[in-house]
Amino acid sequence: MKSDETISHSQVLSEAEPETAAPASAFGLPPEAPLAMPVQNLAHWDPAARHRPSRPARTPWLARLWVFGGALALTAYGGWQMVETVSVSGSPTGLQLALVVLFCLTFSWIALAFTSALLGFAVLLRRERAPAIPAGLSTRTAILMPVYNEAxxxxxxxxxxxxxxxxxxxxGRHFDWFVLSDSTQPDAWIAEERAFLDLRARLGPDARLYYRHRLKNHHRKAGNIGDFVTRWGGRYDHMLVLDADSLMSGPAIVALAAAMEADPDAGIIQTLPLIINRxxxxxRLQQFAARIYGPVIAAGLAAWSGRDGNYWGHNAIIRTRAFAGSCGLPDLPGKPPFGGHILSHDFVEAALIRRAGWAVYMLHRLEGSYEESPPSLIDVAVRDRRWAQGNxxxxxxxxxAGLHPATRQxxxxxxxxxxxxxxxxLQLVVGILLVLQTATERPDYFGGAGFSPVFPRFDPVRALQLFGLTMAVLLAPKLLGLIVALRHGAARLACGGTGRVxxxxxxxxxxxxxxxxVAMVIQSSSVMDILLGRDTGWNPQRRDDGSIPLRDIVSRHGWHMVLGLVAGGAAFAIATSLFLWMSPTILGLVLAIPISWASGQLGLGLALKRRRLLATPEEATPPAIAVRAGALTARNTARGFDGSDALSALHADPDLADAHTRMLPPGRDRPRGAIDPDRTLAAAKIAEAETVEEVRMWLTPRERMALLNDRTLVDRLVRLA
Structure with a gap:
């Protein structure tokens, strides 16, 4: 190992330069080994192009019959009970039939989660060993860390x-490490280069660590991974895809590579990431729920999906050639939000690689896979808006054409x-209209049998029973997860004991x-936005703990509070029983502002943590990988990677500036005759500037990026006083 005091940025790149580098590779990258990634045709599929499995795969028919058959039976029973509830006074009205249909649609969703959780519970009752760490490997794996304006x-x-x-x-010799940057902020880009060069300097000349920055984040993360595959995919048997907040233990990474080696028909093997460090x-609510309830849900999903599973875009290993041959994503016809680039690319990649005959499944018992989560309700809503459009x-x-039925599911x-x-x-609105109709409509003296008047009403006993059934089905997965957690003594004690769990x-x-x-109204608004043709952007996710300014919370949730007050007042005016029935929804909406404010408060979360509430085993005994990453984060923070201005950093360190220009890929400079307005303005401003402070004041973010992409302008920047 060489210390960072004894090696310069330029030396790092010299040592990192391959002996026979391919002409298209920039410094600090391995020789390119292109792998074709043809764009797939969604309208046509030739079954002859499928990969032929080396051994027959067993389809979990019984598990699927239990999950989907059970959910269908539960929904049919619930729908029948709802019909009986609204049919007390005779044939249901149009509004009552609408309520029945909406109930069946929404109830089927929670019924499916219930039957899948029951299956997962049964699976977890059987104690099985996690995959063992292999003694050796014969393949090479690239570990990819895509970043986009991250810390x-x-x-x-x-x-x-x-x-x-x-x-x-x-x-370790079987793994190479790639940081694939799509960052569009100048400070983030140069901070990444500083951190990369610093780490390369400490790892020494034999480090298999590489950094690549794309000029344009075309097709976002999918395009980022696709760029790697088409340039270096031929060098690697597998690629392990991470997120910027991912952490995986060494044994988990090696076990994934070994599992892929052992299964020549596997295309994607997914892990179950646990949320930590929140x-x-x-x-902390999300962290606790994922840790206590998540394993039951994941086990059920893995059991009925079998080898026809799904992919969540990170903490998973992928067979590189299978991915390249089958996962080139087409742009959808038309404009966003329904056309253009596919946002939720991971589901589609799993579908296409499964269509090509490769297995996709999850090792839900593999330990050592971690991630983080957004810190507040608003942060989740921002991410969820993008996911809504993608889904x-x-x-x-x-x-x-050619998709597997499980994939379509x-x-x-x-x-x-x-x-x-x-x-x-909508079901809530229809329910309110029905109660309003019951409270205001005169009885029908002629539509009933005999001479008895017919009042539009509900069967209160059946309604109460149906409510109890709905709550039982809704909460059962959480109860099953709690039972599994309580059965494991070490985990139970780590969470504070039975009482605290x-x-x-x-x-x-x-x-x-x-x-x-609040989440219901936010998601409903997102869906309406999408249906009205409003596209979402791709803002970098806020991952750090921290609160949101109160004015932003009021701006975001003010109308939710007004909606709750109006709904509450209307319900109370119609009928006291309606107000009581709607009180949980009304309370959540009326308190939307304080709830959202409290959601991002670090002090409230830490207060619960001190009392060992919402605790997880990983919080009581942090994984070694998380402890080490935390210590290294503190050290990197002290070195000021994220706190420096990009232009000042390059100006103050000529070696960094030289390393930066050498890492720019060939052809990044402006071609002759091609006028880039941002580059032209940056050149004009830097030509008049006498100090770097003037450049910092004069250049816009786009002009800064243009400067950083031009070797000549970077050289002028360094020469300023």
């Missing part, structure tokens, strides 16, 4: 911690997950019930 200190801390952990297994109130786009893909489930909220909202579950259920109405 550099944490990103590179995670890469370094994982690289150390893999090296500690003795099998401290705000809302993030609704799948309505254009679900009918693609994954698409349908994803679409239904976002349609559920507006359907629930049960109390934490009650706290989670209560707070989730308050959040649910």
């Amino acid at each position: 550099t200190a944490r990103t590179f801390a995670g890469v370094e911690a994982m690289q150390e952990a893999v090296e500690a297994t003795g099998l 401290n705000t109130l809302f993030a 609704l786009q799948h309505a254009r893909v679900i009918g693609a 994954h698409f349908a489930t994803g679409i239904a997950g976002y349609l559920a909220s507006p359907l629930w909202l 049960i109390l934490s579950s009650l706290v989670e259920i209560l707070l989730s019930a308050l959040v649910a109405p």
